[in-house]
Amino acid sequence: MEFFERFAIPHPSPAIYASMVAIALTTIAVVVGLTYFKKWGYLWREWLTTVDHKKIGIMYMISALLMLFRGGADALMMRAQTAVPENTLLDAQHYNEIFTTHGVVMIIFMAMAFIIALMNFVIPLQIGARDVAFPRLNALSFWLYFMGAMLLNISFVIGGSPSSGWTSYFPLAGNELSPSVGTNYYMLALQISGLGTLITGINFIVTILKMRAPGMTLMKMPMFTWAGLITNVIIVFAFPVLTVALAMGTMDRLFATNFFTTTDGGMDMLWANLFWVWGHPEVYILILPAFGIYSEIIPTFARRNLYGYTTMVVSMVVISLLSFVVWVHHFFTMGQGALVNSIFSITTMAIAVPTGIKIFNWLFTMWKGKIQFTVPMLYSLGFIPIFTIGGVTGVMLGMASADYQYHNTMFLVAHFHLVIIPGVVFAMIAGLTYWWPKMFGFMLNERIGKWGFWFIAGGTVLAFFPMFISGLDGQARRMYTYSEGTGFGIWNMLSFVGAIGLAIGFALLVYNIYYSTRYASRDIGDDPWNARSLEWATHNPVPEYNFAITPQVNSSEAFWDAKKRGHKLFKAGYKDIHMPNNSGIPFIMSVFFFIFGFAFIFSMWITVIVSLIAILACMTYRSFEKDDGYHITAEELKKAESELRGAK
Amino acid sequence: MxxxxxxxxxxxxxxxxxxxxxxxxxxxxxxxxxxxxxxxxxxxxxxxxxxxxxxxxxxxxxxxxxxxxKQADSYEPPxxxxxxxxxxxxxxxxxxxxxxxxxxxxxxxxxxxAKPEGYGDKEPLVVYASSSDWKWHFSYPEQDIETVNYLYVPTDRPLEFKLYSYGPITSFWIPQLGGQKYAMSDMITTLHLAADVPGEFMGRNSNFSGEGFAENTFNVTAMPQQEFDDWVKEVKQTAKPLTEEKFDELLEPGHLGQLTFTGTHLGFMPPPKGHHEGHGAGGEDHSEHSSHESESSEHSEHDNNNNEHNHESDEAASHNE
Structure with a gap:
């Protein structure tokens, strides 16, 4: 029995037991369902072993949506708990666990997955490639991410969730003050999924640099691809820092090293620095793809080309450079003195300049346009004002002297939610709606989509604007409760109402997916939005080989030019296409990673060693495996293409 | 729209x-x-x-x-x-x-x-503010008294807070007097404040520090120098001395009400040696021991029985573990 005691929850509650039952029931239902409908083979062949960037993108997307609801449930509970003073819905420990997992899940497992989902699906199509440069690594990236996410998500039913904030500052996150395995989960789950992200970064840099269609020079790439390139460069530079920090933190917790302890020469501030050296670029890893998405959607629905292409690219490059020299603004209050704070204050505010350029360029893109208010466009238009407010409050936070008053308050919480939600979440829903026909061959319902937009936009404003006020009134963040005398009650109640609005909006999104899957017309052609960039030059949904004939590109809007200016995209005839084979290795290896992580968390060293050997065996097997892929012959291609045409 | x-x-x-x-x-x-x-x-x-x-x-x-x-169907944007x-x-x-x-x-x-301007040549009142889970200890070396969870300060005199922590990183914040700064366990940080008007203000730890974080607050009362001096005198007459055992007890995680002691813990448990931003660098160990009752002792830069203190602090540290 002693062996099993370690898996017990340190602070059990009825809600957690209910979740356990729910998880068990869902798992049983899935297994029974797959068996009953004889779908195991389908699942294995079509999804678990796939190396197709489009399917991997879709799997990322589904996972991201699941995580959105996990993190959203946390958020609702937080807002419900703080809606009235001295509420007893949750106790301090549960509240701490919930805001910790809310942050981790939303940033690492929702937002990251969502941007990688869209990059996976869209970028190879936008550059006219067959797939990414390393399709198997891409599958490995996804499965590592997925296993990392699952690992963190089982923490609240096995062993206990992390509860020292998503920033996990030491010494609070050290063994002495966080004795439960929660922080081990944090360290290992982020490590495993971070590995996946790093591999994605390398994969996409190579893909974008080496696999563009003939004629597509760097300055003729669609803006989303540009954003993807810069994002992945940031990933490759920033994520190793997280890897190192997590490894050090893991060693502190499990092997009694003293990197971040406050005794024996350790330094707690080192964690904070390493965390934010990764953490701040991470913010731009999330926001740049979103900028890319808006740069695709706004020209499409303003019916005009993107204004100031070159400045858009330059501003993203400048942002990416600045993103590495501002991390200290996350702890101006650490006491490093006026000089250091002044320098980081200036670099922080400097980011407003390239960001401002982008906002104005989007506005100028609509100038003399013919604006259509579709759902993706509504999100893009809602993004501009809300993000501007989120952004300028960021500049206010960047002023070090004033930050001493904003730091650790709800003002800060309001700021970063008003940047991340319109920046990332709006962009993801916009991108999802925009590229949905590309993925599935039908469109999401516009009417339900618009309702969803108004709930989400209104909910965002209502949920986060009051926090500016309560923050300036002295409400610190991460407080599970407050007394009535503080006067914070009204603002928190408003936030709660806003949170409900957001929840309704997201529920409408899911309903829209269900509704459209059942009822939407499948007869939409290949270009339902009258779009401009290359991904729309192939069929909806995209055949596995992407383009039957490699396109010839003349500008960043090759497809538009083909439609309007007589540019000829497909000059050559059909040729054999070389395709990669599916492989189960990435999935199997990631399962071993999951076992490895789980065993590591609970210090079960024999299992750790065995799973490590299994991981190495997978890699060895792969090294000696001879797999030349297969070919789709010109004949087959011709047949497939004429069928696709006939279907229209 | x-x-x-x-x-x-x-x-x-x-x-x-x-x-x-x-x-x-x-x-x-x-x-x-x-x-x-x-x-x-x-x-x-x-x-x-x-x-x-x-x-x-x-x-x-x-x-x-x-x-x-609004546009004509034929309109083609440029x-x-x-x-x-x-x-x-x-x-x-x-x-x-x-x-x-x-x-x-x-x-x-x-x-x-920097030290706030406009107070002539008045020396700042130095207060050592240290946090432990989930309370604040305020040591007044000059007055040789210590309080828990409440802070009395004179108006019209610069205040210099020396911050450190007996646990996680905390942040010392009195919004109406000025912005916050972190208190950490391996170094001292310095925060300069001043109060111009008498009154009661909210003070708290604003940096998340675990289970008792939400209630980790303290009251600040600013009063004219005369009243402050009277208060100090009263404390000296009525409060009990802070002993090492008592202080160890206070450091135990939990919440406490407002407490007052004569003497400070600075003697038997000196603050960490490391300093951020040079001001006031060098050990500012206070020579007065807890049980002493001397009034108005200038806090001396150096201490003649330093060795003894270090010895005691080692003991205290091992006791803590």
Whole structure:
């Protein structure tokens, strides 16, 4: 029995037991369902072993949506708990666990997955490639991410969730003050999924640099691809820092090293620095793809080309450079003195300049346009004002002297939610709606989509604007409760109402997916939005080989030019296409990673060693495996293409 | 369009509330540092409001003027590359704004990081503020008294807080007197504040520190120097001495009410040696021991029985583990 005691929850509650039952029931239902409908083979062949960037993108997307609801449930509970003073819905420990997992899940497992989902699906199509440069690594990236996410998500039913904030500052996150395995989960789950992200970064840099269609020079790439390139460069530079920090933190917790302890020469501030050296670029890893998405959607629905292409690219490059020299603004209050704070204050505010350029360029893109208010466009238009407010409050936070008053308050919480939600979440829903026909061959319902937009936009404003006020009134963040005398009650109640609005909006999104899957017309052609960039030059949904004939590109809007200016995209005839084979290795290896992580968390060293050997065996097997892929012959291609045409 | 109006409305409400009858804590300063910060906040709000309104006006104008339903079906929007002049303006104005804000930011940061001006040659009152889970200990070496969870300070005299922690990183914050600073266990940080008017203020740890974080607050009372001196005298007469055993007891995780002691823990458990930002560097061990009752002892730079103290602190440290 002693062996099993370690898996017990340190602070059990009825809600957690209910979740356990729910998880068990869902798992049983899935297994029974797959068996009953004889779908195991389908699942294995079509999804678990796939190396197709489009399917991997879709799997990322589904996972991201699941995580959105996990993190959203946390958020609702937080807002419900703080809606009235001295509420007893949750106790301090549960509240701490919930805001910790809310942050981790939303940033690492929702937002990251969502941007990688869209990059996976869209970028190879936008550059006219067959797939990414390393399709198997891409599958490995996804499965590592997925296993990392699952690992963190089982923490609240096995062993206990992390509860020292998503920033996990030491010494609070050290063994002495966080004795439960929660922080081990944090360290290992982020490590495993971070590995996946790093591999994605390398994969996409190579893909974008080496696999563009003939004629597509760097300055003729669609803006989303540009954003993807810069994002992945940031990933490759920033994520190793997280890897190192997590490894050090893991060693502190499990092997009694003293990197971040406050005794024996350790330094707690080192964690904070390493965390934010990764953490701040991470913010731009999330926001740049979103900028890319808006740069695709706004020209499409303003019916005009993107204004100031070159400045858009330059501003993203400048942002990416600045993103590495501002991390200290996350702890101006650490006491490093006026000089250091002044320098980081200036670099922080400097980011407003390239960001401002982008906002104005989007506005100028609509100038003399013919604006259509579709759902993706509504999100893009809602993004501009809300993000501007989120952004300028960021500049206010960047002023070090004033930050001493904003730091650790709800003002800060309001700021970063008003940047991340319109920046990332709006962009993801916009991108999802925009590229949905590309993925599935039908469109999401516009009417339900618009309702969803108004709930989400209104909910965002209502949920986060009051926090500016309560923050300036002295409400610190991460407080599970407050007394009535503080006067914070009204603002928190408003936030709660806003949170409900957001929840309704997201529920409408899911309903829209269900509704459209059942009822939407499948007869939409290949270009339902009258779009401009290359991904729309192939069929909806995209055949596995992407383009039957490699396109010839003349500008960043090759497809538009083909439609309007007589540019000829497909000059050559059909040729054999070389395709990669599916492989189960990435999935199997990631399962071993999951076992490895789980065993590591609970210090079960024999299992750790065995799973490590299994991981190495997978890699060895792969090294000696001879797999030349297969070919789709010109004949087959011709047949497939004429069928696709006939279907229209 | 509804959204734009909603946001504009929200913005006006925000401004109305910010300037309204009941001022928000941070914007209701009671000392020079908080005043500087409130000024910076107001200036930045004004400049930011200008930017936000510019963007909103442009957005609304463009959306109304170029909406598709208004255009003729045959209208084909033109192809427009960038324009050097327009883009220079779009880059130039933000650069000017950021430059102005940078100057304000740097200047005010130096201001709030220094001893507040305008108090003649008055020496600052030094208070060692240390946090333990989940309370604050305030040691007055000059007065040789110590309080828990409440702070009395004289008005019109600079205050110099020496911050450190017996546990996680905390942040010492009295919004109406000035911004916060971290307290950490391996070094001392210094926070300069001052109170200009008597009154009671909210103080708290604002940095998440675990289960008892929400209640980790303290009361601050500012009073004229005379009253402060009277209070010190009264404490000396009525309060019990702070012993090492008692202090160890106080450090146990949990919540406590307001407590008062004569003597400080600085003698038997000196603050960490490391210092951030040179000011006041070097051990400021206090020579007076807990049970002594001497009044008005200047806190001496050096200590003749340093060895003994170190010995005792080692003991205390091992006791703690």
């Amino acid at each position: 509804k959204l734009k109006w909603a946001i504009l409305g929200a913005l006006f409400t925000l401004t109305a509330v910010l300037t309204g009858c009941e001022p928000l804590t941070v914007l209701d300063p009671k000392g020079p540092q908080a005043q500087t910060q409130a000024d910076v906040i107001w200036i930045s709000i004004a400049i930011m409001a200008f930017i936000v309104i510019t963007v909103f006006v442009m957005l609304v104008y463009i959306l109304i003027k170029y909406r598709g339903s 192809h427009i590359e960038g324009n050097k002049i327009v883009e220079s303006i779009v880059v130039g104005i933000p650069i000017i704004i950021v430059a102005v804000l940078s100057i304000i930011s740097v200047q005010s940061t130096y201001d709030v990081e």
